[in-house]
Amino acid sequence: MPFDAMNDTPDEALLVLYANGDPDAAKALMMRLTPRVLGYASRLLSDRAEAEDVAQEAMLRLWKIAPEWRQGEAKVSTWLYRVVTNLCTDRLRKKRSVALDAVAEPEDGRASVAQGMIESERAAALKAALATLPERQRQAVILRHLEGVANPEIAQMMETSTEAVESLTARGKRALTAALADRRKDLGYSDD
Helix, strand or coil: CCHHHHCCCCHHHHHHHHHCCCHHHHHHHHHHHHHHHHHHHHHHHCCHHHHHHHHHHHHHHHHHHHHHCCCCCCCHHHHHHHHHHHHHHHHHHHCCCCCHHHCCCCCCCCCCHHHHHHHHHHHHHHHHHHHHCCHHHHHHHHHHHHCCCCHHHHHHHHCCCHHHHHHHHHHHHHHHHHHHHHHCCCCCCCCC
């Protein structure tokens, strides 16, 4: 199948095509999934270099399991997010003594310097507030509200119920709101 025709092909079908020797399927799947898992890992780890390592390791694991993939049991993205979550958790446990705020924020391509400064301050405030949440709440909030993953899929990734995910995200949002409440004006938000 030509590479351009693979844009609408489901992840599971691309993985099966790759397992059957189609390099274009692997390329399409990699182009689709790598940015998502890299973003997720970056948010969990607050370290771009480590996140890149995690994303690479997760994709390698995906390629290794491709021949044994059983369609219909789980979505590829669900499986991959679960692997990334586990890899990030392992890395965070190993470096608990290292301050997560010691990592510099990556530069972005914002249009104006002032807006870039505001966005950078907001991102740093969110990052610091996220770091105060318990690990499972942080994972649920990041997956739901920053990655846009649906609650049932998060439940599958976190090996819990949808209701538990809803509870984790609700408690996490309340804690973030409380942690950032005094900084609304400093972060450029008005009550108007």
